Amino acid sequence: MGGILLLLLALFLAPHSQAQTTVLKLTLHDTIQPITQEYIARGLRDAQTSHASAVLLTLGTPGGLLSSTRTIVTAIESSPIPVIVYISPTGSRAGSAGFFLLESADIAAMAPGTNAGAAHPVVEGTTLDPVMKEKLENDTAAFLRSFVSRRGRNVTAAEDAVRNSKSYSDSEALDLKLIDLISPDDATLLRQLDGRTIKRFDGTSAVLSLKNAVIQTDAPSTRERLLTRLASPDLAVLLMVAGGLLIYLEFNVPGTIIPGALGTLCVLLAGFGLNLLPVRHTAVALLLAALVMIVLEAKFASHGVLAAAGIACLVFGLATLVDSPVPELRVHLSTALAAGIGFGAISFFLAGVALKARRNKVLIGPEAMLRQIATVITPLAPTGQVEVRGELWQARLDSPTAALSVGSHARVHAIEGLTLLVIPTGEPE
Known part of the structure; x- marks a missing residue:
């Protein structure tokens, strides 16, 4: 009897212990702009609400707006849930603003055949004077140093990506201590990180418990997808x-x-x-x-x-x-x-x-009939019926001695009451 109770207790507790080890996956394969900024911020809030063990942000971006980048970096730094930024799949890159997201994460990882860097600030369509260019460059470099040093990564190599637009392959980034590891896929990455001690941005230490972790994908909402297209x-x-x-x-x-x-x-x-x-x-x-x-x-x-x-x-x-x-x-x-x-x-x-x-003069009423071509319906000698624009009218030839047979054409040149005064088309008015 006691063995049965223990078995039932184990079956009851097993799903709950497994459900606690979850990793929320966010995917950013787009430019960094206000809508992707909103998506990542929402994902970090969802991870906190669901008590996820970590957030996995798979990244592939050519860069984006520095203002949105600063907001995302701040959200990553203040997240109570550890954030893993992973450049994947093979062939992806974290260019420009994406390099800032990579370096701000608790864990920075890259898939084989990826690259990151080239983070020099650019102002499109404007030639900055030397002083303004230096100020912008120094400000961006200081922003990068503010979190690279606290993450324990290579400040010099990271700053080189800003000042000299250096870009690094996965192996170069690992050798220069810009990232923590190289991994071929999500599942392997989580196995490699299980049991690793990390230093959070606030200085505290945490141990990643990712054994048998279940990856839950948090896709962009319909609203976010629509707004991304509109952007x-x-x-x-x-x-x-x-x-x-x-x-x-x-x-x-x-x-x-x-x-x-x-x-x-x-x-x-x-x-x-x-x-x-x-x-x-x-x-x-x-x-x-x-x-x-x-x-x-x-x-x-x-x-x-x-x-x-x-x-x-x-x-x-x-x-x-x-x-x-x-x-x-x-x-x-x-x-x-x-x-x-x-x-x-x-x-x-x-x-x-x-x-x-x-x-042009707008003609309505009888005036609209002037200069119209009429088709003779009954013989005009000199009176009869004509068709003008699909309508039957009483008509009279201007000359009392003239006559027109059925099917002939005449031009309207005057109106008397409801009678059209017409002349043969060959005669001048």
Whole structure:
């Protein structure tokens, strides 16, 4: 009887002891920007709520925004749960801002065939004077030193990645003590770390207990995936251009509702996406100037000079709209050319058509019948019936001695009450 009770007790306790050894896995294979920053911060909170033994952040990034990087590093440093940053799979890299995340972790690991470094700060589209360049470089290097030294890693080699854009392979990073180990996959990495004593950022020591740890993947939410797509500069530009054309169509064809609603939605989504990115204000000024010149070209004949200048401003403004240190967070030139030339040409054409229509006289009622071609339905001698624009009218020839047979054509040149005065098409008015 006692043996049965012990067996039941062991079966009851086994699942609970296994459930306690969990590792929450976050995956960042994207640029570092506000949405990925939010994803990692949420993942660290989830790990604390679920009492995970560690957080495993698998990393592969070309870099990103320094402001988001600083926020993520702060979250890693203050996390009560140990954070393992692992560059994987083979072929991945932690470039630029990703190198800061790697060095800030409790455990820094790399898969074979990966690399990290090249963390020199870059200000896209701006040539800094020597003093400002030195200040930016010193500030970034000091930020890196502030946690590399506390993690017990090679400060000199890490700072070299900032000042001289050095990049290191997995074996070089291990030899220079920039990382703690090289591992081929997640499961092997956790086995290698089981029982290892680490020094936390606050100076305390902790022992990693990762034996038979269960990896629980914390994927980005639907909202985070959607916002990540909206944070794409190319998509934001295309949404803005499409929204502008749809709104312009609504103004020219009022009452259709759908183009205006869709255009407003596109512009709002584009504005939200651009709000997540560093937008250059001079580029916005170029876009406004481009619109003004395109409208002026439609109103004043400049033989295409204003239109060409407007399209050039539009393309250059779109290409430089987002000020980011990595190409993945900038508007590609092909996108800027396609959107700028397409938007400029369509806007110029629509503006010309609209202005031409406004200059024409609007004819309604009987006046709309003047100069219309009528088809004789009954013989005109000199009165009879004619068909004009699908309607039957009483008609009278201007000359009382003239006559027209059925099927002949006449031109309306005057109206008397409900009777059209017509003349043969061959005669001058």
